[in-house]
Amino acid sequence: MATDVSTPxxxxxxxxxxxxxxxxxxGSRGGRLGILLFVVLVIAVxxxxxxxxxLGILNAAGVAAIAAVGLNVLTGYAGQLSLGHAxxxxxxxxxxxWVGGIHGLPMLLWLPAAGIAAALVGAAVAPFxxxxxxPYLMIVSLALVFIGIYVARNxxxxxxxxxxxxxxxxxxxxxxxxxxxxxxxxxxxxEQGLFIxxxxxxxxxxxxxxxxxxxxxxxxxxxxxxxxxxxxxLGVRMMRTQTNAFVLASALGGIAGGLLAVNLEYIRPxxxxxxxxxxxxxxxxIGGLASLWGPVLGAVFVTLVPVFVDQFSTSLPxxxxxxxxxxxxxxxxLILYGAMIVVFLLAxxxxxxxxxxxxxxxxxxxxxxxxxxxxTTHREDTA
Amino acid sequence: MTANLQILxxxxxxxCVLALLALGFVxxxxxxxxxxxxxGGFVVLGGYLSYTAHQTWGLPFVLAVLLSxxxxxxxxxxxxxxxxxxxxxxxxxTPILVTFGLLIIIPPVAAGIWGPDQKNxxxxxxxxxxxVGDLTITHRDLAVIISTFVLLAAFGAxxxxxxxxxxxxxxALDPEAALAQGVSDRxxxxxxxxxxxxxxxxxxxxxxxTAGAGLGPGLEQYALLAIPVIILGxxxxxxxxxxxxxxxxxxxxxxxxxxxxxxxxGFYEVVPYLLMLVxxxxxxxGFFGTKKVRRI
Amino acid sequence: MTAVAQPLLQAEHVRLTFGGITAISDVSFAVQQGxxxxxxxxxxxxxxxxxxxxxxxYRPSSGSVxxxxxxxxxxxxxxxxxxxxxxxxxxxxxxxxxTVLDNVVLGRHHLxxxxxxxxxxxxxxxxxxxxxxxxxxxxxxxxxxxxxxxxEVVHDLPYGVKxxxxxxxxxxxxxxxxxxxxxxxxxxxxxxxxxxxxxxxxKQELDLTVVMIExxxxxxxxxxxxxxxxxxxxxICCDTPDVAVTDPRVIRAYLGGSGDTLVERATAxxxxxxxxxxxxxxxxxxx
Numbered sequence: 001m002a003t004d005v006s007t008p009x010x011x012x013x014x015x016x017x018x019x020x021x022x023x024x025x026x027g028s029r030g031g032r033l034g035i036l037l038f039v040v041l042v043i044a045v046x047x048x049x050x051x052x053x054x055l056g057i058l059n060a061a062g063v064a065a066i067a068a069v070g071l072n073v074l075t076g077y078a079g080q081l082s083l084g085h086a087x088x089x090x091x092x093x094x095x096x097x098w099v100g101g102i103h104g105l106p107m108l109l110w111l112p113a114a115g116i117a118a119a120l121v122g123a124a125v126a127p128f129x130x131x132x133x134x135p136y137l138m139i140v141s142l143a144l145v146f147i148g149i150y151v152a153r154n155x156x157x158x159x160x161x162x163x164x165x166x167x168x169x170x171x172x173x174x175x176x177x178x179x180x181x182x183x184x185x186x187x188x189x190x191e192q193g194l195f196i197x198x199x200x201x202x203x204x205x206x207x208x209x210x211x212x213x214x215x216x217x218x219x220x221x222x223x224x225x226x227x228x229x230x231x232x233x234l235g236v237r238m239m240r241t242q243t244n245a246f247v248l249a250s251a252l253g254g255i256a257g258g259l260l261a262v263n264l265e266y267i268r269p270x271x272x273x274x275x276x277x278x279x280x281x282x283x284x285x286i287g288g289l290a291s292l293w294g295p296v297l298g299a300v301f302v303t304l305v306p307v308f309v310d311q312f313s314t315s316l317p318x319x320x321x322x323x324x325x326x327x328x329x330x331x332x333x334l335i336l337y338g339a340m341i342v343v344f345l346l347a348x349x350x351x352x353x354x355x356x357x358x359x360x361x362x363x364x365x366x367x368x369x370x371x372x373x374x375x376t377t378h379r380e381d382t383a
Numbered sequence: 384m385t386a387n388l389q390i391l392x393x394x395x396x397x398x399c400v401l402a403l404l405a406l407g408f409v410x411x412x413x414x415x416x417x418x419x420x421x422x423g424g425f426v427v428l429g430g431y432l433s434y435t436a437h438q439t440w441g442l443p444f445v446l447a448v449l450l451s452x453x454x455x456x457x458x459x460x461x462x463x464x465x466x467x468x469x470x471x472x473x474x475x476x477t478p479i480l481v482t483f484g485l486l487i488i489i490p491p492v493a494a495g496i497w498g499p500d501q502k503n504x505x506x507x508x509x510x511x512x513x514x515v516g517d518l519t520i521t522h523r524d525l526a527v528i529i530s531t532f533v534l535l536a537a538f539g540a541x542x543x544x545x546x547x548x549x550x551x552x553x554x555a556l557d558p559e560a561a562l563a564q565g566v567s568d569r570x571x572x573x574x575x576x577x578x579x580x581x582x583x584x585x586x587x588x589x590x591x592x593t594a595g596a597g598l599g600p601g602l603e604q605y606a607l608l609a610i611p612v613i614i615l616g617x618x619x620x621x622x623x624x625x626x627x628x629x630x631x632x633x634x635x636x637x638x639x640x641x642x643x644x645x646x647x648x649g650f651y652e653v654v655p656y657l658l659m660l661v662x663x664x665x666x667x668x669g670f671f672g673t674k675k676v677r678r679i
Numbered sequence: 680m681t682a683v684a685q686p687l688l689q690a691e692h693v694r695l696t697f698g699g700i701t702a703i704s705d706v707s708f709a710v711q712q713g714x715x716x717x718x719x720x721x722x723x724x725x726x727x728x729x730x731x732x733x734x735x736x737y738r739p740s741s742g743s744v745x746x747x748x749x750x751x752x753x754x755x756x757x758x759x760x761x762x763x764x765x766x767x768x769x770x771x772x773x774x775x776x777x778t779v780l781d782n783v784v785l786g787r788h789h790l791x792x793x794x795x796x797x798x799x800x801x802x803x804x805x806x807x808x809x810x811x812x813x814x815x816x817x818x819x820x821x822x823x824x825x826x827x828x829x830x831e832v833v834h835d836l837p838y839g840v841k842x843x844x845x846x847x848x849x850x851x852x853x854x855x856x857x858x859x860x861x862x863x864x865x866x867x868x869x870x871x872x873x874x875x876x877x878x879x880x881x882k883q884e885l886d887l888t889v890v891m892i893e894x895x896x897x898x899x900x901x902x903x904x905x906x907x908x909x910x911x912x913x914x915i916c917c918d919t920p921d922v923a924v925t926d927p928r929v930i931r932a933y934l935g936g937s938g939d940t941l942v943e944r945a946t947a948x949x950x951x952x953x954x955x956x957x958x959x960x961x962x963x964x965x966x
Binding site: 075079080081083127128129131132133134135136138139140142143146147150153154225278281285318320326327328330331332334335337338339340341342345346349 | 418466469470474475476477479480481483484485486487488490491492494495607610611614618647648649650652653656657659660663664667668
C-alpha cells in the first residue's frame with residue numbers, strides 16, 4: 001500500500017498524454033468500430049435477411065431494447081426499482097394510436113407525443129414515489145399498472161376497451177413510409193422497413209443515454225445510486241435527480257410503446273400488465289444493469305426465450321400438449337425469466353455484458369487493458 | 384342499514400385475510416429489512432397445497448391446512464437460507480428483485496401442476512349461513528374472522544412474551560445486541576421468513592375459500608393487495624398491517640357494491656391502490672409508521 | 680460588517696437526540712475564518728453526529744448553527760453544499776462504480792448548471808461545462824497524485840488512495856469551509872504525514888477554514904490552531920492543543936471511559952481503522 005503513495009511534487013512529471021482520458025463519447029478504437037458495425041448492420045440485416053419471421057422477432061427485440069434502455073436508466077443507473085414500466089409502454093402505445101391513428105397525424109408528431117405523454121405522467125407521479133427513501137417507487141409503479149389497465153379498459157373510444165384496437169398510426173417520415181419502403185426498384189417487406197426504423201431509433205436512444213450518463217445529470221443519478229448521503233452532501237438534489245431518471249425512463253418507455261404499437265398493429269389494455277414489466281426487468285438484469293449495451297443484448301436474448309420454448313415444447317414432457325395439463329409457452333417463459341433474474345443477480349450481477357467482457361479478455365488478453373495504466377505502479381523515485 | 388352491515392361483515396372478512404397477508408410482509412421487512420415480494424407466491428402455494436392435501440390425499444380439512452402451512456413455511460425458510468440471505472445487504476433493489484424473481488416463478492409452476500381450471504377447495508363451510516335478525520353471515524366469513532383473531536392473538540403473544548419473539552424485535556433494532564443475547568440474526572431471519580410463509584399459506588387458503596373467486600390462476604393478484612395495505616399501515620408496523628388490512632377490505636367491499644356503474648368496470652379492483660396513493664401524498668410513512676431518522 | 684470579526688461558523692447550544700438517545704447534549708463553539716479547528720473525543724462522544732448537524736444530514740433537536748451569519752437549520756445538505764461547506768466521511772463515501780475523475784468532477788456538481796436535455800444532445804452548456812470541469816479538476820488530481828489513475832473505477836483501488844480521492848472530491852467543491860471526518864484513520868505514519876501536508880497546502884492555497892475530527896493526537900497537535908474536546912455529547916474543553924492535552928478533564932475523559940486505550944494509541948499516532956470506528960448504525964434495518 002505504501003508504494004502507492006506519491007507526493008504532490010512527484011506527480012507532475014507524469015507523461016502528459018495519458019493523464020486524463022479524453023472527453024470523448026467513445027474512447028477506444030474498438031468502440032468506434034462497434035458503432036460503425038451497428039450502423040452497417042441496421043442497413044445490412046434487413047437487406048440480407050429474407051425470413052420475415054426472424055426479422056419480426058428482431059423488431060420485437062429492438063422495441064423491447066428501447067424500453068429496457070429506459071428502465072435501465074432508472075434501475076441500473078439511478079438504483080430505483082420499477083415494476084410499472086409496462087404502464088409507460090402501454091401509455092405510449094395508446095397515445096401513438098390516438099395521435100397517429102385517430103387524429104391521423106404523422107410520425108414526427110405521434111412518436112414524440114408518446115414519449116412526452118409518458119414523461120408527463122412520470123413527472124406527475126414521481127413526487128408520490130420519491131418522498132421517502134425505500135421501495136416506494138416500486139410500489140407506486142405497481143399501482144400504476146393496475147390503474148392503467150383499469151383506465152384503458154374504460155376508455156373505449158381510444159383503446160377499444162377489453163377487445164383492444166387496431167393501430168392505424170402510420171410509420172411515415174415525410175415521403176418515407178417504413179411500412180412500404182421502396183428504394184428505386186427495390187421494394188421492401190414491412191418487417192424490413194420497420195427494422196430500419198426501430199433499430200435506428202434504438203441507436204439514437206443509446207446515443208442520448210450515453211450522453212446523459214457522461215454529463216452532470218447522469219453522473220448525479222449514479223452518485224445517488226452509489227451513496228445517496230454523499231451525493232447530497234456534494235450538492236446533488238436527490239428528489240430532482242431521481243425524478244429526472246424516472247421521467248427519462250418513462251419517456252423512453254413511451255417511445256418504445258409507440259413503436260410497439262405500429263410493429264404489432266393491434267394492441268389491447270391487458271397486454272401491458274405486470275408480466276410485460278417482468279420481461280423488461282429480466283432484460284436489464286440478464287443483459288447487464290447500468291451498462292449501455294446490456295439492455296440490447298438482454299432484449300435479443302429474452303425475446304428469443306419464448307421462440308426457443310416454442311421450438312422445443314413438443315419434446316419437453318412437462319409442457320401442455322393437446323389439452324393435457326402442463327405448462328404453456330407463456331408459463332414456461334415466465335418461469336425462465338424469474339429463474340434467470342435470480343440466477344444472474346446471485347452469480348453474475350453485471351449481466352451478460354460482464355460475461356462477454358471476461359470471454360473477450362480470455363481470448364484476447366490485451367483487450368481488457370485498453371486505456372488503463374496498470375493499477376499498482378511501483379514508484380520508488382517519488383521521495 | 385342491514386345491507387350496509389352485510390357489506391361491512393364481508394369487508395371485515397376480506398380485511399382479515401389482507402391483514403394476514405400484510406403481516407407476512409411486515410414481519411420480514413421489520414426483522415430483515417427485505418421487502419419480500421415472494422409473499423405473493425406463498426399465498427398461491429398455500430391455497431393449492433391445502434387443496435391437494437384435502438381433496439387429493441383425503442386429509443381432514445384442518446389437518447390439510449396445517450400441513451400446507453408447515454410445507455410453505457419450510458419452503459420459505461429454505462429460500463431464505465439458500466438464496467435471499469446472500470444478497471440481503473447489498474443494496475435497496477437487489478433483494479426486492481430477487482424476491483420478485485422468485486414470485487414470478489411460483490404461479491406458472493402452480494398452473495402447470497394444478498392446471499388452469501378453478502378448483503373447489505372443499506372447505507367444510509360451503510354455503511352455510513348464520514342468520515341474526517335480517518343479517519346473514521356465512522360460516523366461512525365467521526371462520527375467517529375468528530381464526531384471524533386467534534392467530535393475531537397468538538402472534539402478539541409470541542412477540543411480546545416468548546424469548547424468540549423478543550429476540551426478533553431486538554434484532555430489528557440492534558443486530559449486535561441481539562447477538563450478544565445468544566440469538567443469531569441468521570436464526571431470526573429464517574424464522575421471520577417461516578412465519579411469513581405460514582401466514583401466507585393460511586391467508587391463501589382463506590382467500591381460496593371465497594365464494595365465487597375460489598382457487599385458480601390470478602390468486603397472486605389478490606396477494607399483491609397486501610402492498611397497498613402495508614403502505615397505509617406503515618411498512619414496519621404489525622398493528623398498521625392489521626388495521627390497514629381491515630380498512631382496505633371494508634372499503635373495497637363497499638366499492639364492489641356501492642360504486643355506481645359510471646365509474647366503469649373493475650373500479651373496485653383499483654380502489655386499494657388509489658387509497659394508497661392518497662396516503663402516500665398525505666402521510667408517506669403510513670398511519671402507524673414512524674419517520675425514520677437515518678443514521679450514517 | 681461589524682467591527683468585531685464575525686465567526687465563520689457558529690454553533691450555539693446544539694442538542695441532538697435519536698429516539699431516547701442523546702447524541703449531543705449541549706454544544707457551543709465558534710470557528711474563525713481561516714482557522715484550523717480540530718474536534719476530538721472518545722468513541723461515541725458525538726463527533727460525527729456534530730459534523731452531520733453542520734452539513735444538514737441531521738437536524739438538531741434544539742440550538743442554532745450559523746455560517747457566514749446565515750442559519751443552517753432546516754437547510755438540506757445540497758443547499759448547505761452550495762453555500763460552500765464540503766466534507767469527507769469517516770467510513771469512505773465514494774461512488775464506487777464510477778471512475779476517479781467522475782468522483783472528483785461530482786464535487787463540482789453544484790457549480791455546474793446544465794440540465795438533462797443539454798447533456799442528452801451534448802451541445803451548448805453541458806458540453807462547455809464538462810470541458811471546464813475537467814480542466815479545473817486536472818490540477819487538483821495532480822496535486823493529489825491521482826492524475827495517472829483518473830480513468831480507473833474507484834471500487835478496486837486501495838484504501839489510502841480512496842481517502843485521497845475523497846479529499847480531492849471535497850476540494851473540487853471549492854469550499855469555504857472543509858469538514859474532515861478522521862481523514863487519516865487507517866493510515867500509517869508516512870501516509871498520515873503526506874495527507875497532513877496536502878490538507879495544509881490546500882488550506883493555504885484555497886484559503887480554507889478547516890474543521891477536522893481526528894483521533895490522532897500527534898496530528899492534531901501539529902496542525903490544529905484550536906481543539907474542541909467532546910465527551911458524552913458535551914464540550915469539556917476548547918483551547919489550543921497544547922493547553923487541551925494538559926487539561927485534567929480531558930485526560931480523565933480519555934482514561935475514564937471503560938479503560939479505553941485511546942491516549943496510548945493517540946499519542947503513538949497509529950491506529951487500526953476497524954477497531955477504532957464508531958459503531959456503524961447503518962447496519963440497522965433499512966426501510
